[in-house]
Amino acid sequence: MSSPFRDRMGKPLGWSLAIRKMRVRVWSYLLEFVTGFLWYVVGSVPSHTIRNFFYKTAGVRLGKGSTLHMFCRMYDPTHISIGNGTIIGDQVVLDGRSALRIGNHVDIASRVMIFNSEHDVHADDFGPIEAEVVIDDYVFIGPNAIILPGVHIGKGAVVGAGAVVTKDIAPLSIVGGVPAKEIMKRKTRELAYRLGRHRLFQ
Numbered sequence: 001m002s003s004p005f006r007d008r009m010g011k012p013l014g015w016s017l018a019i020r021k022m023r024v025r026v027w028s029y030l031l032e033f034v035t036g037f038l039w040y041v042v043g044s045v046p047s048h049t050i051r052n053f054f055y056k057t058a059g060v061r062l063g064k065g066s067t068l069h070m071f072c073r074m075y076d077p078t079h080i081s082i083g084n085g086t087i088i089g090d091q092v093v094l095d096g097r098s099a100l101r102i103g104n105h106v107d108i109a110s111r112v113m114i115f116n117s118e119h120d121v122h123a124d125d126f127g128p129i130e131a132e133v134v135i136d137d138y139v140f141i142g143p144n145a146i147i148l149p150g151v152h153i154g155k156g157a158v159v160g161a162g163a164v165v166t167k168d169i170a171p172l173s174i175v176g177g178v179p180a181k182e183i184m185k186r187k188t189r190e191l192a193y194r195l196g197r198h199r200l201f202q
Contacts, residue, residue, distance in 0.1 A: 031076055043071040048198060063104065067198045068092070075117070082106075083137065087195050098130040098149070103137035107195055109161070114147040136171070138191040156191045 013021065042054040048067045056062055059078035066082050069090040074080060079096035082088070083104035090110050094100060097117040102108075117130045131150030135141075139153050142161035147153070152168045159165060160176030160183070169175055172186040 039071070039073045043073070046070065069110075069199065085194055087198050089143070095133075097128075099132040101132070102135045103139065103155075105138050105191075105193070105195055106135055107140045109141060109143040109145075111144050112141050112147070113145075116149045118149050138193075156186055156188075158186065 042051055045051055048069075051070075051072075052062060052067060055068065055074075055077060058074075059080075060074070061081035063082055063084035063086065065084055066086040066088075068088040069092075071091045072088060072094065073092070074094045074096055076096035077094075079098060080094055080100045080102075082102045083106065085104055086102060086106040086108075088094075088102075088106075088108045089112065092108055092111065093113040093115070095115045095117060100114060100116055114133055114135075116133045117128050119126050120129045129149060133147060133149065134152045135147075136153060136155040136157070138156040139159070140157075141147070141153075141159040142163070144162045145159045146164045147159075148164070148166050151165050153159065153165070154169055154171030154173065156172045157169045158174040159169070159180065160174070162178075163176045163180040164178045165175070166179045169180070170182070172189075173182045174184050174186060175182050
């Protein structure tokens with residue numbers, strides 16, 4: 001007996017594939033609930049301690065002294081890891097649909113969006129492309145910057161405000177623009193500083 005199921009393109013699905021897709025759909029609904037909960041409820045709590053507790057409970061690996069300011073939005077927190085002494089600004093988007101690894105003493109400003117999943121515009125089904133994003137130690141990412149899937153940002157690099165990063169960035173590079181291009185190198189070679197404190201009640 002043929003399966004009554006069809007995919008979104010109208011192609012028939014066998015029973016085993018249909019059941020697998022149903023499981024994926026249920027998991028997606030669960031993730032959307034968690035994402036909505038973190039975004040609308042936990043993200044609005046004006047306490048770093050309380051928010052960090054819930055982020056860790058949801059699966060984020062959050063290092064010592066690191067914190068996220070209010071209204072951070074996450075997609076699948078179980079694939080997100082953040083090192084020690086890192087500060088992430090308010091209204092930042094962290095995509096965990098593939099691995100997202102953020103290092104130590106990283107400074108991410110407000111409204112930065114980091115994505116590791118995007119649509120394949122050349123595919124017949126417009127399906128997703130997922131690729132790990134790695135941000136090394138001592139990186140600074142300015143406000144409203146966008147980091148796209150598969151990018152590796154090297155140690156001590158600086159991403160200017162509003163930049164769109166589509167390719168890897170070499171260590172100590174300062175980049176800006178759309179798409180982001182190298183402007184100059186940082187003059188310092190000894191990266192051992194610690195970031196200032198996070199903002200209270202934010």
